[in-house]
Amino acid sequence: MCGIVGAVWEAGAKPVTMRELRAMTEALTHRGPDDGDVWIGETASGGGVALGHRRLSILDPTPCGRQPMTDEATGCRIAFNGEIYNYRELRKRHAGDRTFRTGTDTEVLLRLFGERGADCVDELRGMFGFAAFDPRSETLLIARDRLGQKPLFLRREPGRVLFASELKSLLQVDGAPREVDPAAVDRFLAYQYVPDPHCILRGYEKLPPGHRLRWRRGAVEIQRYWRPRYDAGTRDASPTEWLEETRETLSEAVRLRLRSDVPLGAFLSGGVDSTVICAVAQRILKEQGAGSLKTFSIGFAEKRYDESEHARVAAETLGTEHREFRVTPDALAALPRLAWHFDEPFGDSSAIPTLALSEHTREHVTVAISGDGGDELFCGYERYAAVRLAARLDRTGPFKSLLTANLWQKLPSGVEQKGFMRRAKRFVKELGNPPHERYLRWVGIFDRETRGGLYTPEFRVAMGDADAASDLLDAFEDCGCGEDSAEEQVRAATCADLPTYLAGDILTKVDRASMAVGLEARSPLLDHRVAELAAEMPQSIKVRGGSAKWPLKATAWSDDFARLPKGFLDRKKTGFGVPLGPWFRGELRPLLDRILLSDRALGRGWFRPEAVRRLIDDHAASRWDHSARLWCLLMLEVWCRVWIDGPTVPTAGPTTIEELM
Known part of the structure; x- marks a missing residue:
């Protein structure tokens, strides 16, 4: 796990100097505390390319894995951030008659790029953000993993493109502007993060998940290379067959992510996703004779936010080597630190405990696997039930009459944001709106009216015709799901959450918090084959017998879960918050x-x-x-x-x- 920076420019454009490149690279030392290097070269047409890298050594921690790395046979170079979990399989497939100099996944990716160019991403199973340059065609490829676990910021200027794992690196370039984009502020207040491809600063952008940028002699092209096929229709398979395929696919994803040359552990909250992942990992490690899985959790004094008891029960049941940290979240200490590490405004307060958990976990291991992605892929959020109910009520004449009469206004309201009456009133109020608009109101922070009342007239003018809801609408439409049934609307909501909430909030939080302390976080549920399986799976399998995420709960071996207290995995979701x-x-x-x-x-x-x-x-x-x-x-x-x-x-x-x- 690392951080990358760089630039490419055509003849006559402003080059990046070695001083600037070093400053860009050093700004990412927290992501790669073990090593770092830079390289600048000229292109045959008179332009140039620059690559910088900071390294957190996970595979082959010897100096042989230093980047930017060069393939002597082709002259191709690469700066790579992430992990390619199937690198051993790719190594065998692409070895040919040439030997590999290192034991790294970076060299395998570099070899693959030299052979396949931009199509190399099709063979990768992992999380990544990388830049690779081929001098033979004067082509630079910048690519981000399918679900957006690793970040990539861009700045396009006349004749050149700059890129980096974090925005702070791009700001090290001489004359880099720092002008806030009012439309991005509006988006932030709507979502509590700035959704891709937008950036809080004008003139910068983020490469969206599953996209690649190809630069060739000054020409820039951005393409989407992957999307989960939510519109593929459902296979005629029995519940048992779906369950067996889930078990096999997830087990393989966990097995691949247990590969490491440094100490490895897992986050364990006691919730469904982390408990399932730890159960699968513990079983695999026992089969390999590798000892028990090391698990980590944090507890809080506030009982409402404390899941440490559940984590303890899960750890004892699974037989993991468990450590629990008792912390008192300190917002005053966290505020400036979060603002610096996250680069853009970030409003999810669970970043505070995530940072604390990462910090304590890093004292014992360098890699931690997590259960991120289970709710989005397997329909775990309560709001999906609201989507299903709303879709059914849309077609109910008497209920539409109630909406027309505005009788929902007579419902009492509670004070608590997540209180039942307040949620019920908000649910009924939004039933008359299009699916994507009411969904944004349910998941958003400031609704359109509240934001409008907050802004000064001058700020509204500066925003122009920006519409924060357009990002969610685009995500809904991109899924290709229809709106003819409740199941299709739920599929559209889960699909839309992947490039928006999952990538912009959850994965941003985990990446910045873990990399702030030099910890690599791996998420087996975000293996793209798991995501593709979940996309194709009917809602009746994901939610079965009133139990959400049924395939995950049934995936771990029954012997492990039979010993858990009754109802342990069906209790109400607590979340990872602060008071x-x-x-x-x-x-x-x-x-x-x-x-x-x-x-x-x-x-x-x-x-x-x-x-x-x-x-x-x-x-x-x-x-x-x-x-x-x-x-x-x-x-x-x-x-x-x-x-x-x-x-x-x-x-x-x-x-x-x-x-x-």
Whole structure:
């Protein structure tokens, strides 16, 4: 696991200097603390190419694996971030009459690129962001893995393209602009992250998951090379056959991700996904005679957010070597650190415990497998049940009459954001809207009306005709699912979550938090063959007998799960959160005034002071739970103070919140 940077330019365009390249590379030292190197070369047509790399040594940690790596036979070079889990199989297939110099997956990928060019991505099973240059055709290939586990930021300028694993590297280039894009701010407040391909800074972009960029002598082409086939129709298979295929595919995905030349463990929360993954991994390690799996979890003083007891039960049942860390989430300490590591504003507060878990886990292992992706692929979120119910009510005449009469307004509301009555009222209120719009309102942070009331007239003008809902609409339409049935609408929602919520929120959170401490996180459920199987699977198999994620629960060996307490895997999902609500009514209440209502924040001219004050006061008085919205506003302002307000680009994050006052 590493970080990459670089650029390519045509003749006459501005080159990247060695000083700039080194600065870009050093900005990613946290991603690759073990080693680093840079290279700049000329193209035959008078242009140039630059590659930089920081390395976290996982496979073949010897100096032989140093990057950028060169294939002496072809002259091709590569800077690679990620893991190719099937590299051993590819090595055998493409060895030919040439030997390999290293035991790395990087050399296998480089060989494959030299043979197949841009089509090399078709054979890869893994997570990756890489740049490979072929001097024979003067072609640079930049590619991102299918589901977006590894990031890739881009800046396209006249005659050249710059790229990096993190935005902070691109800001090291001389004259790099730092102008906030108002449309991206709107998107951030809607989603709590900036969805791909957009970027918080104007003139920058993110390469979307499953896409590749090909540069050839100044011509740039971006292509999508993979999508899960949600429109492929369902196979005529029995539940037993679906289950057996799930078991085989997931077991292979876990087995591939247990390959490592450094200590390896797993995150274990006690939820369905992590428990299933740990059960499969433990069984495989025992079969290999490799000892017990090391598992890690964190516990909190707040019982509502503490799943450590469930993790402990799962670990004892599975027989893992378990470590539990008791932590007190410290938002004041985390705020500036999160703003620096995440590069863009990021409003998911579960980044705080994710960072804490990664930090403690890194003290014992270098690689950790996780259960990310199970909810999106196997229909685990409660909101999918809401999608199904709404689709059925869409076709119910009497219910449409109730909507027309606005009788939903007479329903009582609760204060808690996730309280039953508040969710029920919001559900009924949105039934009259198109599926993608109501889905965004259900999953979003600030709805369209609340955002509109927050903005100043000047900011609305600066936004132009930006429409945050268009990103989700595009994702829905790209799935190719119809809207004729409840099952199709659920399929569309799960499909749309992959390039939006999963890539933009969950995987961004895991990547930045783990790489902040030099920990590699691997997700077997995000193997593209698992994703393709889930895409084709009928909803009646994913949710069976009222139990969501049935194939996952039934995938692990029955002997392991028979010993778990009754109902252990069917309990209500807790999530991985922090007590924002009480924080903003207690210890963090003064911080909201000091930051959000400061002259510095309001001087940006984005938000109306009275609207911000109303959010704070309503939350403090328990009239409404605005905790998620206030956290987004707080993270946005802290991000501005870290990345925008200073005269120079920071090479390290501030250590205390007081430094940002």
